[in-house]
Amino acid sequence: MCLIDDSDGTCTLLHSRQQRARLRHRCTECRRDIEPDEIYLAERTVFDGDAMSHKICAHCQRVRAYLVDHCGGWMYRGLNEDISGHHYYSTASNDAEVRAVRLLAHGMAARWRRGDGTLWPVPNSKPPNAKLTGKPGTPGFSG
Ligand SMILES: [Zn+2]
Ligand SMILES: [Zn+2]
Numbered sequence: 001m002c003l004i005d006d007s008d009g010t011c012t013l014l015h016s017r018q019q020r021a022r023l024r025h026r027c028t029e030c031r032r033d034i035e036p037d038e039i040y041l042a043e044r045t046v047f048d049g050d051a052m053s054h055k056i057c058a059h060c061q062r063v064r065a066y067l068v069d070h071c072g073g074w075m076y077r078g079l080n081e082d083i084s085g086h087h088y089y090s091t092a093s094n095d096a097e098v099r100a101v102r103l104l105a106h107g108m109a110a111r112w113r114r115g116d117g118t119l120w121p122v123p124n125s126k127p128p129n130a131k132l133t134g135k136p137g138t139p140g141f142s143g
Helices: 058-071 079-088 096-109
Strands: 012-020 039-047 050-057
Touching: 039 058, 050 058, 058 079, 058 096, 079 096
Parallel strands: none
Antiparallel strands: 012 039, 039 050
């Protein structure tokens, strides 16, 4: 069950750049604050004549990488719905692959913050948009 299965086309990417936040921004996927000095992905897309800007935090980029690897794509502003749906359909199993998607779903639902307000470590230390291998233990969550 993937959001991309129902999509009716692909948007055109006009601009895509990793940048360091100078001001506080809002992640367009998880809605958390991207604090000054954090690296985030700034993208601009056009679909059906409508241009949109996106700011995607480092954590949400891991969710996107997962969806690229496992589903062949993602929907802008649909990462949370998509990853939580994948979590829902896989709660019965407990293998490493399933634990990885569960952590992504839980992390995103919490906007990547722990109960004490500190930010989660970025899942998996590979560069953004690199492919996840799915090997046991690769997602780099601690605690
Ligand atoms: Zn999928
Ligand atoms: Zn985010």
